[in-house]
Amino acid sequence: MMTLCVVAAGIGLAWLALILGALLYKGLAGLSLSVFTGMTPPPGEAGGLLNAIFGSVVMTVIAVIVGTPIGVLAGTYMAEYGRFSKLTTVVRFINDILLSAPSIVIGLFVYELMVRPMGHFSALAGAVALAILVIPVVVRTTEDMLNLVPNALREAGTAIGAPRWVVIKSVAYRAALSGIVTGILLAIARISGETAPLLFTALNNQFWSSNLNAPMASLPVTIFQFALSPYEEWQQLAWTGALVITLTVLALSIVARSLTGRRENG
Amino acid sequence: MRHFIRSAVVAIAMATASTLTVSAAMAADLSGAGSTFIYPVFAKWADTYKKDTGVGLNYQSIGSGGGIKQVIAKTVTFGATDKPMSDADLEKNGLVQFPMVMGGIVPIVNLTGIKPGELVLDGKTIAGIYMGTITSWDDAAIKALNPGLTLPSTAIAVVHRSDGSGTTFNFTDYLSKLSPDWKDKVGSDTAVEWPVGVGAKGSEGVANTVKQTDGGIGYVEYAYATQNKLSYSKMLNAAGKVVAPSLESFDAAASNADFQDAKNFNVIITNEPGDTTWPIAASTWVLIHKAPEDAAATGEALKFFAWAYKDGKETAKKLDYVSIPDNVVDLIKTSWKADIQADGKPVYTGK
Amino acid sequence: MSAAQEALPAVRSSREATVKRFAFTDAVFHALTRAAAILVLVLLGGVAVSLFAGSWQALSTFGFSFLTSESWNPVTEKFGALAPIYGTIVTSAIAIVIAVPIGIGIAIFLTELCPRPLRRPIGMAVELLAGIPSIIYGIWGLFVFAPFLQTTVQPFVIGIFHGVPGLNSLFAGPPYGIGLLTSSLILAIMVLPFITSITKDVFDTVPAVLKESAYGIGCTTWEVTRHVVIPYTRIGIMGGVMLGLGRALGETMAVTFVIGNAHRISVSLFAPATTISATIANEFTEAVGDLYTSSLVALGLILFVITFLILAIARYMLMRIDARTGA
Numbered sequence: 001m002m003t004l005c006v007v008a009a010g011i012g013l014a015w016l017a018l019i020l021g022a023l024l025y026k027g028l029a030g031l032s033l034s035v036f037t038g039m040t041p042p043p044g045e046a047g048g049l050l051n052a053i054f055g056s057v058v059m060t061v062i063a064v065i066v067g068t069p070i071g072v073l074a075g076t077y078m079a080e081y082g083r084f085s086k087l088t089t090v091v092r093f094i095n096d097i098l099l100s101a102p103s104i105v106i107g108l109f110v111y112e113l114m115v116r117p118m119g120h121f122s123a124l125a126g127a128v129a130l131a132i133l134v135i136p137v138v139v140r141t142t143e144d145m146l147n148l149v150p151n152a153l154r155e156a157g158t159a160i161g162a163p164r165w166v167v168i169k170s171v172a173y174r175a176a177l178s179g180i181v182t183g184i185l186l187a188i189a190r191i192s193g194e195t196a197p198l199l200f201t202a203l204n205n206q207f208w209s210s211n212l213n214a215p216m217a218s219l220p221v222t223i224f225q226f227a228l229s230p231y232e233e234w235q236q237l238a239w240t241g242a243l244v245i246t247l248t249v250l251a252l253s254i255v256a257r258s259l260t261g262r263r264e265n266g
Numbered sequence: 267m268r269h270f271i272r273s274a275v276v277a278i279a280m281a282t283a284s285t286l287t288v289s290a291a292m293a294a295d296l297s298g299a300g301s302t303f304i305y306p307v308f309a310k311w312a313d314t315y316k317k318d319t320g321v322g323l324n325y326q327s328i329g330s331g332g333g334i335k336q337v338i339a340k341t342v343t344f345g346a347t348d349k350p351m352s353d354a355d356l357e358k359n360g361l362v363q364f365p366m367v368m369g370g371i372v373p374i375v376n377l378t379g380i381k382p383g384e385l386v387l388d389g390k391t392i393a394g395i396y397m398g399t400i401t402s403w404d405d406a407a408i409k410a411l412n413p414g415l416t417l418p419s420t421a422i423a424v425v426h427r428s429d430g431s432g433t434t435f436n437f438t439d440y441l442s443k444l445s446p447d448w449k450d451k452v453g454s455d456t457a458v459e460w461p462v463g464v465g466a467k468g469s470e471g472v473a474n475t476v477k478q479t480d481g482g483i484g485y486v487e488y489a490y491a492t493q494n495k496l497s498y499s500k501m502l503n504a505a506g507k508v509v510a511p512s513l514e515s516f517d518a519a520a521s522n523a524d525f526q527d528a529k530n531f532n533v534i535i536t537n538e539p540g541d542t543t544w545p546i547a548a549s550t551w552v553l554i555h556k557a558p559e560d561a562a563a564t565g566e567a568l569k570f571f572a573w574a575y576k577d578g579k580e581t582a583k584k585l586d587y588v589s590i591p592d593n594v595v596d597l598i599k600t601s602w603k604a605d606i607q608a609d610g611k612p613v614y615t616g617k
Numbered sequence: 618m619s620a621a622q623e624a625l626p627a628v629r630s631s632r633e634a635t636v637k638r639f640a641f642t643d644a645v646f647h648a649l650t651r652a653a654a655i656l657v658l659v660l661l662g663g664v665a666v667s668l669f670a671g672s673w674q675a676l677s678t679f680g681f682s683f684l685t686s687e688s689w690n691p692v693t694e695k696f697g698a699l700a701p702i703y704g705t706i707v708t709s710a711i712a713i714v715i716a717v718p719i720g721i722g723i724a725i726f727l728t729e730l731c732p733r734p735l736r737r738p739i740g741m742a743v744e745l746l747a748g749i750p751s752i753i754y755g756i757w758g759l760f761v762f763a764p765f766l767q768t769t770v771q772p773f774v775i776g777i778f779h780g781v782p783g784l785n786s787l788f789a790g791p792p793y794g795i796g797l798l799t800s801s802l803i804l805a806i807m808v809l810p811f812i813t814s815i816t817k818d819v820f821d822t823v824p825a826v827l828k829e830s831a832y833g834i835g836c837t838t839w840e841v842t843r844h845v846v847i848p849y850t851r852i853g854i855m856g857g858v859m860l861g862l863g864r865a866l867g868e869t870m871a872v873t874f875v876i877g878n879a880h881r882i883s884v885s886l887f888a889p890a891t892t893i894s895a896t897i898a899n900e901f902t903e904a905v906g907d908l909y910t911s912s913l914v915a916l917g918l919i920l921f922v923i924t925f926l927i928l929a930i931a932r933y934m935l936m937r938i939d940a941r942t943g944a
Contacts, residue, residue, distance in 0.1 A: 002730060002839055008722025009731070009739065012813065015806050016746050022761050023753065042310035043585055058286065070653045077650030091654045093928060094661045100863030100924045101664060102894035104901065105917040108671070109664045120341050121297070132660060137860070139657060141815070144856040148822040163639035165646035179818045186747055186811065186860075193750020196869050196898055203299065204326045206309055207316065210286050215297055215324055220752055224870075225327055227756050228468035229306060230493040242753045250745050329902025331910070349905065423791065428878035428889075430691075430903025453692030456903040464793040464889045465878045467899070471759055478764045478794060 020246075027243030030236040035244070039208055040222055043231040049241050051208045055123065055216040056192070056245075059202060062127035063191055067134030068184055074135070075142025075180075080168050083147075092143070098136040106132050107197035115201060123209075123216035126202025133194065134187040141183025145176035181256055189249050195220040219245055296567050298325040300333015300346035303432050303487060304367055304550040307587050308346075311578045315570055323570050330432050330456065337361065337553045343563045345553040348432020349456060350532045356553075362605045363551040364531050364598040366571065368588040369487055370516040371437055371546040374473065374496040376482040377403060377418065381497065383510055386411045388502035389444030389537070389545065395422055395483060396441065397448060398462035403481060411502065420481035425472050428465025430456040436548035437485045440536035470494075485546075488516070489586040503545045504537050511544055516588045519547035525594045531601075547588075554606065561608035568602055568614040665921065672915030674908060683915060689880035689896075691904070696912035698919055700880040704890040705923065708797060708872065709865040711886075712804035717858055719805075720812030721847075727813075728820040728846075729838050740817060747810035755874030758803045759795070763875055767794030771887055789885035793877070798886040800876045800895075804868060808861035815857030819850040859931065866924055869894040893920045 034048045041047025074095075078088040110129040115121055149172050157167035173180070198204070203215035204222060219241050227238035298308070305327035312323040328336070330347035337345030338359050351363055373387055391407045394400035400407055404417045427434045438454035452458050466475040469486040473494045476482040488511055491498050500510050509515045522540040523533045535547040552571065558564035575598075579589045590598070602614040676683060679696060686697020727740050771792035778784040823846050831841045847854070877889025878899045891899075893916045904910045 002725070005722040005726040005730060008719040009726040011719055012723045012743055012746070012809060013739065015809070016742055019749060019753070019757055019806075020745070022757055023749070042313040043306045044310070045313075070656055073650045073653035074657050077647075077654040081647050081650055082654070087651070087654060091657050093925075093932075094658055096859055096863060096928050097921060097924045098657070098661050098664070099860060100865075100867040100920070102867040102869050102897060102917060102920060104869055104894065104897050105664065105668065105920075108914070108917075109667045112667050113663070115341055116339060135657060135660070136863075140856060140860060144815070144853050145818070145822075148819060148850075148853060150824070163643045165643045166639075168646070178821075182744075182814055182818055185744070186814065189744075189747045190864075193752055193870075195752055199328055199902070200332075203297070203324075203328070205324050206312055206326075207322045207324060212286055215326070220750055221326075223750075224752055225305065227752070228470045230470065230487070230489040231306065232493065234306075238756070242750060242756070245750050246745070246753070249749075250741075253741060253744055331901070331903040331905045334905055335910075347905075421791070423793070428876070429873070429899040430901075432903070455691045456905065457691050457900050459688070459690040459692070459880065464795060466795065467755075467759060467874045467878075471874070474760060474764075475793070475795070478767055 023239070023243050023246060026236075026239035030240035031243065035237070035240055040206060040217065040237070041233065042206075043229065043234060046233065047237070049219065049222065049237060049244065051205060051217040052219045052222040052241065053244065054208075054210070055202070055205070056219040058210075058212075059123055059127040059130055059198075059216065059218060060188065060191060062124075063130030063134050064184070064188060066127070067131035067187070068138055070131075071135045071138025071183075071187075072142050072180065075139045075146065076168060076172075078139070078143045079146030080164070080172065091139075095136045095139045098132075099140065102196070103133060103194050104196035104200075107200045110197070111200040120213075121201065121203035121215045123202050123212045123214065126198045126216065126218065127212075129197040129201045130191040130194065133191050133197065134184075137187040137190060138180075138183050141186070142176070142180050145179030145183070146172055148179070149175040185249075185253055185256055188252065192245050192249055193220050195224045296321070296323040296344075296563055296570070297342045298323065298333075298344045298346060298552075298567070299328045299336045299342045300553075301330045301348045301432055301550045302327040303348050303369065303548070304346050306489075307367055307578075307582050307585050310581050310585060311570075311574050314578075314581065315573060319573075321566055321570070323567070329430065331430065334553065337555070340555070340559065343554070343558075343560070343567050346550055347553060348548060348550050349435045350530070350534065350551050351553065353530055353532070356530055360556045361553050362530070362556055362601065363553050364601060365525070365549040365590055365594065366552045366574070367582055367590065368516060368520045368535065368547060368549040369489075369586065370511050370513075370519070370544050370588075371433055371440075371485055371548055372488050372491045372511045373499045373501070373546075374476050374484050374486055374491055375499055376476050376479060376497065377420065378480065379418065380415065382495075383498060383500055384412075384415060385497075385499040386502060386508050387499045389440060392483075393441040393445035393448040396424055396426070396461070396463065397445075397451070398424075418481075423479045423482040424460075424463030425466055425475045425479070425482055425484035426460050426463050427457075427469070427472060428467050431469075432456060432548065432550070433469065433485065433487060434458065436534065436536055437546060439534050440546045443537045487548075487586075488513075492586060501545050503541075503543050504539050505541050505543070507541050509542060509544055513583060513586065513588060515542055515544035516547050517591075518543040519545070520549070520588050520594075521591050525597060531594075531598070556605050556607070558606070558608060558613065561613050564606065564608075565613045565615070568606070569616060572599070572614070572616050665918075668914060668918045668921065672911055672918045674911035675915040676918075678908060679912075683912075684919070687880065687882060691900075691906070691909050694906060694908050696909070698893075698912075698916055700882050701891050701893045701896045701916055702919060702923065703882050704797065704876065705866060705892040705894070705920065707890075708801045708804055708876075708892055709862060711798070711801035712808055712865045713858065713862055715801070715805040716808040716812055716861060720809050720857070720861070721816055721854065723809075723813045724816035724820055725842055725846075727817050729842060740814070743810050743813045745810075746806065747814065751807065751868060751870040754803050754807055754871035758799065758871060758875040762803065763794035763799055765794075766799055767792050775887070786884045787886055789883075789887065792887060793889065795875045795877045795889060796885075796887050797876070797890040800872045800890075800892070801886075803871050803875055804865045807868060807871060808865050811861040811864060812857045815860060816850070816854050819853030819857070820846055822853075823849050855931070859928070862927070863924070866920065866927075867894055869898045873898045893917070893923075 038048025082088045114125040157171045205217040226234035308325040333345035442449040472484040476484040522538045523535040603612040687699045872895045879889035
């Protein structure tokens, strides 16, 4: 039976190797400094992805800043204050549905909510759409991880007179930190490649723009447009962009892991 | 170390935040959205135009349907579509439309032993293939068109677009014109209920699937055929002549199209007359409001279009597009002056 | 009166103040978390309302036949959702059936078997699978994986099952590379890291005491995993599977590239098919007619309902397990 587990791990790693291999093979060829300094070019010219990378970073950061606290707090309510309340049961159910909502549907929702009333596409709308995608992932993992914190720990905290929120903050969060961070990373990983919700919110931008109130470029939309084009330079940039996203997510995981500490080796 | 990473992160965050602004979209920043077909040439034009004039025009390919919806919702200055809007819809939404650029759609095949351009097909036969009534490459109908070729008995593997597309609209429009059977049973639209075959994502996907599948046939824009070095077929046109796909034969289709008498430039340039005309040509229309709220932005956009008609020809050609013939451009500019007005004055002030 | 007795009320009042302050901050924090939980409800409510409003035209035009019709014809504007519903359920089911055992297997391998120095890199590598943007899976699927299946695996499988009744229609040709099975496989790969990393994290929370006592009475690694670790973490694993299932049901970009978007229900796993999200992504941007657009939004609404049903069934099953084991 345990050999099967080894086989399973082998299969998982083999898939990864296959995809990463293809990604490295196609992406590395175009990786150069100009990718990070040039703007997205018109067909047939050399250029880079600077505006798209910048836009993706900005929108992802805003989405995480907005979405993570909401997700963590909601998850906290469900696991700590309202573990047995009706509200928790309902929210848990609703949250699972949000998890599987096709991202394009979220995009359409934010389109009706922000883009139509404002009268133009904007980076802000894109960030909100991404934030809505972040929330359910974070809620789910936060709740699950807090639920796994043994009650004895909480009781010990309460016994020395700490109020509930201090127990949550200093005991429960600390014990569940690694899991919550995993959830946030999964959420970032998910939104870093999302094309559909951005298409109808942030649109995209051929040029440099740092105006949150105007269309902004993003890596996934750029990759999508370039990958299916007939022009070689664009296809090359698409693969390189994909490699950049993947490596960034990897780097982020490593940094986050080293910041939150060592529970891994346990 | 931790401390260092943390302060580095903070520093980067602050540097990023300081460059961000929240300001009203400026008139100099024009936006357009729609057709995927026109996207590459718009991107190239916009890049050159910005270098020359400093005016940035951000066009994004969100699909023709998206372009129509966005221009109606006034979230963009203009939309672009591969399928013309009907007169009634234009009237209802207060829009004008005019063609911006043209191109050709090419059947591609994968047949061992047949070189690019050797095979000849016509509309009826392609309709038969896509209906599923012609199933093998040595069918009598194909043989009759290609007396000099030895055709294999390979089964025909039909490939079409899986996503909605203006290319599909023009291709099925052509088949509908040539085959009453197709018109009755399938019809023409950006996506149709395909009787047979497999759908591939995007023209690049179609090209790739045909390349992989022995006996495959598909249809792509000309640029995909040349860039992918695919085996294309020649076509029998409306005049009964065999033509090869080329910018010249697409240009012939554009020149022979009768825009003069068509209301709202609503001419689909498939199966046009002329000895040298390529039968499956396509155009992309721009949609813009007749009475724009932001007249300045619309004026800038029209200036850009005028520039593109005149100075963007070489660029278009390099990317395998056909420019709008000069006589049609004159018609378009007349319509701008007559129809697009703000405060009782035409928005377009150029020649 | 001694000095100590005099100080007592002061101590008491300062203690009271502290308790009050604690109670106040606690109430604030409580309210804050509750508000966040309610916001999640409001969000979904908003999405649901906008979906419902958008799909009203299609639902009122087609009524119940929207669910039972297989026809999807933009030219005649006759739309039915049966084929995408079928495709969504089948692809997600196959993906989960493949990914859950492999995902749990990897998690067991990482927590119980793997040599310590290798744990972190391998765990990281699997999480990296989640970090690859879905569009890359799509492009990779279309340009690398599908051609591979088309030229090697599919002809082979079709050949094997050619004469076997039942199976021969399940694996019927022609091999196009793209289709139902290809999408399911891609989905399985995408879902895998979700299941693995969540499962691994919950496995890590099993108190060492529990495992050690089981080892102490002579259990093998497998027995410990089977009878201690998995039961202890069952809910957490279920959460991971739900996350994975959620992603499989709603995954748009990757599936869009490799499913073929055919509104037909065919028995063969090699045939092109479509899913709800793939149909929306493939056709929404080019759809012009109001009824067409509305039908696509109605598909989104149906996906909500399907998710709702699947989750309800999962919860019910979980409750029954709990009742049986008396936990």
